[in-house]
Amino acid sequence: MDRTSAAPANDSGSTEPTDVELVELARAGDTAAFSVLVARHQRQLYRLALRMMGNEADAEEVLQEALLNAFGKLGEFRGESAFNSWIYRIAANCALMRLRRRRRAPDNVASQAEGTSDALAGPAFAADGSWAEPPSSDWSLRADDALHNQQLGKAIECAVANLSEDYRVVFLLKDVDGLSNEQIAELLDLSVPAVKSRLHRARLALREQLTEFFGRR
Amino acid sequence: MIYCQECVDLLADYLEGTLPPSQREQLEEHLSYCPPCVTFVRTYKATTRVARESLVAEIPDEVSARLHDFLRKSLPSSR
Numbered sequence: 001m002d003r004t005s006a007a008p009a010n011d012s013g014s015t016e017p018t019d020v021e022l023v024e025l026a027r028a029g030d031t032a033a034f035s036v037l038v039a040r041h042q043r044q045l046y047r048l049a050l051r052m053m054g055n056e057a058d059a060e061e062v063l064q065e066a067l068l069n070a071f072g073k074l075g076e077f078r079g080e081s082a083f084n085s086w087i088y089r090i091a092a093n094c095a096l097m098r099l100r101r102r103r104r105a106p107d108n109v110a111s112q113a114e115g116t117s118d119a120l121a122g123p124a125f126a127a128d129g130s131w132a133e134p135p136s137s138d139w140s141l142r143a144d145d146a147l148h149n150q151q152l153g154k155a156i157e158c159a160v161a162n163l164s165e166d167y168r169v170v171f172l173l174k175d176v177d178g179l180s181n182e183q184i185a186e187l188l189d190l191s192v193p194a195v196k197s198r199l200h201r202a203r204l205a206l207r208e209q210l211t212e213f214f215g216r217r
Numbered sequence: 218m219i220y221c222q223e224c225v226d227l228l229a230d231y232l233e234g235t236l237p238p239s240q241r242e243q244l245e246e247h248l249s250y251c252p253p254c255v256t257f258v259r260t261y262k263a264t265t266r267v268a269r270e271s272l273v274a275e276i277p278d279e280v281s282a283r284l285h286d287f288l289r290k291s292l293p294s295s296r
Contacts, residue, residue, distance in 0.1 A: 031292045035285060042284060046276035060280050064287050071292055123257070129220030134253035140263035153271040160272065175265045176272045181233075200229040207264040 019083035027074045034071055041084050044177075045091050048187070051172040052095035054165065062098060066091035092187040099165070120167065122204035139214035152213065159209035163202055170195055171202035219243045224254045228261055 017025070017033075019040070025033035045066065049059035070090050077086055124132035146152045160168055169188065173179045174195075181199075185192045219227070219240075224247050230236045231244055248255055 029293070031288070031294070034292065035288065038285065038288065039281075042281060043276050046280065047274050050274050056277075056280070060283065063280075063284055064291075067284070067288060068291055071288075123225055125222040125225075129222040131221050131253050134221075135256045135260065136253070138256040138259055140259035143260075143263040143267050152267065156267050156271045160268065171268070172272065176269050176274075196229055203229070203261060203264055204225075206268065207261055210264055210267060211260065 020079055023074055023077055023079075023083060026071070031071075034074075037083070037087075038067055041087055044084065045087065047177050048088060048091055048173070049095055051169050051177065052092065052099065054161075054168070058098065062091060062095045066094040069094065088187065096189070120163075120201050120205040121208040122201065123208075135211070137211060137215060139211065142214055143210070155213040156206070156210065159206050162209075163205060167198050167202040167205070170198040171206070174199050175203070219247050221247075221251060221254050224248070224251070225257065228258065232262065 017036075019037060022033045022037045026037065042063070045063055046059060049062040049066070050056065053059045053062055066087070070087050073090070077083065123135070126132050143152070160171065163171065170184055170190075173184050173187070174181065179187075181192050181195045184190070185195045188195070190198075224244055227236060227240060227244055231241060236244065248258065
């Protein structure tokens with residue numbers, strides 16, 4: 001998790017209570033203390049929920065459900081892990097349960113159509129391992145210059161949205177939100193090799209999309 | 218010696234810094250004489266950069282406000 005959002009340590013001279021201190025207060029019924037915890041961690045929790053659910057409305061519902069659950073389970077928090085890891089896990093579980101319900105819905109045509117996305121685009125190679133079609137367009141510097149360009153933003157947004165959920169969530173959590181492979185594996189109940197494989201394939205597919213985008217310009 | 222396909226397959230671990238030294242050396246040697254693979258690595262890395270710059274999500278103020286309102290109504294009153 002992003003350590004910069006963790007509670008300030010008291011030994012730094014800050015007068016703000018630590019997460020552990022706020023949890024103790026909240027356990028004793030101080031809901032204002034819980035609100036402070038929420039304010040500290042809501043940004044990361046929202047990002048996680050948004051990545052997993054794919055839309056703002058569902059992300060907001062996951063956030064509400066997760067925080068209500070977390071309040072009810074404060075007695076179970078033992079401080080063995082950081083509070084943000086603990087609440088992150090609760091939010092991920094809420095999202096996963098919603099996603100499973102969504103997938104099981106009989107009229108969920110879109111979900112059924114997503115499949116396992118084995119047909120992700122990527123580079124092609126000859127039998128001897130050399131390029132079938134060597135990449136010739138180095139658009140990497142043009143990309144850095146074009147980051148302010150709305151069309152580029154829309155292109156990557158569209159490309160990411162077209163990834164299947166399995167690949168999209170891993171890519172966003174890793175490359176946009178900065179979680180480690182191990183954190184993602186734990187949150188999504190995957191092995192680390194599975195996370196790495198999905199991440200790499202997502203990047204390959206997105207790279208193809210961006211190559212097409214820059215090829216048209 | 219590694220070929221271009223293997224270079225691509227090892228790329229994620231290479232950029233993460235988790236390749237075993239011997240594989241890292243082989244990959245870097247390959248990049249020293251393969252311009253297409255160099256192009257590929259640059260654009261692979263740029264893909265992540267573009268996504269990170271374009272897709273950062275912040276919690277909208279109205280979502281935050283609704284969240285706190287929801288908790289105020291749903292949680293028991295403070296003792």
